[in-house]
Amino acid sequence: MNFNRAVIKVGSALVAPDNKGCSGQHLLAIARFITECQRAGKEIILVSSGSVAAGRQLIHHGSPVPSIPTKQAMASVGQMQMMANWQRFFDVPCSQLLITHGDLKDRQRYINIKNTLRILLANNVIPVVNENDTVATEELKVGDNDNLAALVALVSEADCLFILSDVDGVYDQDPRNNPDAVLIPQIEQITEAVYAMAGTTSNPIATGGMKTKIQAAEKAVENGIETYIVNGTNSGVFDLLLKGKNPGTKFIASQAATKARKHWLKHTLKSNGQVMLDRGAVQALVNKGASLLPSGITSVNGHFAAGDSIDLVNNDNNQVIAKGICQYSERDLLKIKGCNSEQIVDILGYCPSKVIIHRDDMVVL
Ligand SMILES: Nc1ncnc2c1ncn2[C@@H]1O[C@H](COP(=O)(O)OP(=O)(O)O)[C@@H](O)[C@H]1O
Numbered sequence: 001m002n003f004n005r006a007v008i009k010v011g012s013a014l015v016a017p018d019n020k021g022c023s024g025q026h027l028l029a030i031a032r033f034i035t036e037c038q039r040a041g042k043e044i045i046l047v048s049s050g051s052v053a054a055g056r057q058l059i060h061h062g063s064p065v066p067s068i069p070t071k072q073a074m075a076s077v078g079q080m081q082m083m084a085n086w087q088r089f090f091d092v093p094c095s096q097l098l099i100t101h102g103d104l105k106d107r108q109r110y111i112n113i114k115n116t117l118r119i120l121l122a123n124n125v126i127p128v129v130n131e132n133d134t135v136a137t138e139e140l141k142v143g144d145n146d147n148l149a150a151l152v153a154l155v156s157e158a159d160c161l162f163i164l165s166d167v168d169g170v171y172d173q174d175p176r177n178n179p180d181a182v183l184i185p186q187i188e189q190i191t192e193a194v195y196a197m198a199g200t201t202s203n204p205i206a207t208g209g210m211k212t213k214i215q216a217a218e219k220a221v222e223n224g225i226e227t228y229i230v231n232g233t234n235s236g237v238f239d240l241l242l243k244g245k246n247p248g249t250k251f252i253a254s255q256a257a258t259k260a261r262k263h264w265l266k267h268t269l270k271s272n273g274q275v276m277l278d279r280g281a282v283q284a285l286v287n288k289g290a291s292l293l294p295s296g297i298t299s300v301n302g303h304f305a306a307g308d309s310i311d312l313v314n315n316d317n318n319q320v321i322a323k324g325i326c327q328y329s330e331r332d333l334l335k336i337k338g339c340n341s342e343q344i345v346d347i348l349g350y351c352p353s354k355v356i357i358h359r360d361d362m363v364v365l
C-alpha cells in the first residue's frame, strides 16, 4: 500500500444496511482492514455516514421522507449507536469529531480541527468524523459525507482517500438501472464526461450517489491525494487493497500530496503579516527542519488572525526565509514573542499550541 495517512469514508448502506439500524455485517471487514493498515504503520481517519440511518427506527416519523428536524433527531440518537458500533470492532480507542462546513471555513476552527487530528493520530486513536447534523442547516452543511471526506483528507494532510460504498466503483452509467453498465478501473482526469456518467442515489438514507463521490475525488486528486471508490460490502476488496491492488475505480493524483501542499502554501496562500526571527530560529528552521517556537521571534508586523499565513523573516538581512500557517493571532504573538513555550499559558491564560508554526504547516523558501 503506497500511502502513509488515509481517510476512509464509509457510506450509510454499510453502517446500517437494510433499513434495520446499525449492523456489524460490513463493518467487521472494514475494521479488520483498518487494523491491518495500522499494523503496517499507516494512519487512518474514518469519515462515517449512517447516523440518520442508524437512528431512523428510534424516532417516530410518518412519511417515508422525514422532515429536516426529524432527520436531525435521527442523526442525534443514531450517532451514539453508530459510534458504539464502530468501537466494538477495535481494541484501540475511537474518538468522535462532528464538524460542519462553517467549521472548516473558519481559519481558527480549521487549525483547531487540524491540531486535534494530529494529536489523536499521534496517540493511536481512530478519529471518526461525521457532519454535525444537529446544527448543519443548509448554509452550514457540506451536505454529503463524500465531499466532507475530501475536506477531512485535506485538513489532515492525508495522501490517500478510500470511498467505500455499495457499488464496485464508477460505471459508465448507473448500474442499478443499466445491467450493461461497465466498470471503469482507472480515471486519470475528471472531465465533464466523467460527471455525465454519474447518477444520484436511489437509497432514501444516502446522500449524493456517484456524483458527490466524483466531486470528492476531484478535490482530493487536485491536492495530490490518490482516491479509490470501492465496494465495502465485499470483504475480498480489502485483501486486494492490502496487496496494493485496485479492486474498484482508482483516480490518479497529478502530483505527490506533500508537493501539492507545499505549492499551495507557497503560491496560493496570501500572507497577512510577518514575524522577524533571531539567528537561532533561522538555523533551526533552515537546517534542522524544526517548528517555530516563540523564543526565536523578535518582532511581529501586520494584522493576522490564528490560522492565517505569515512570512518568516531573518532579522539579520530582512530576507523572507519561510512561510507558514500561524497558530496565534498577531495580538497574542506580541505578548508571547521571545518567551519560552511553557510560559504561554501564564501569559495568555490558554495555550492552544506550544509551537507558533508547526513544521508541517511551513514551507522554507
Ligand atoms: N455511474 C455510476 N456508477 C456507479 N454507481 C452509480 C453511478 N451512478 C449512480 N450510481 C449510484 O450511486 C450509488 C452509491 O451512492 P450512495 O447511495 O450515495 O452511496 P453511499 O451511501 O455509499 O454514499 C450506487 O448504489 C449507484 O446506484
Ligand SMILES: N[C@@H](CCC(=O)OP(=O)(O)O)C(=O)O
Residues within 6 Å of the ligand: 010, 011, 012, 013, 048, 049, 050, 051, 052, 053, 075, 130, 131, 133, 143, 144, 145, 146, 205, 206, 207, 208, 209
Ligand atoms: N451525516 C449524515 C450523512 C449522510 C450521507 O452523506 O450519507 P452517505 O451518502 O451514505 O454518505 C449521516 O450520518 O447520516
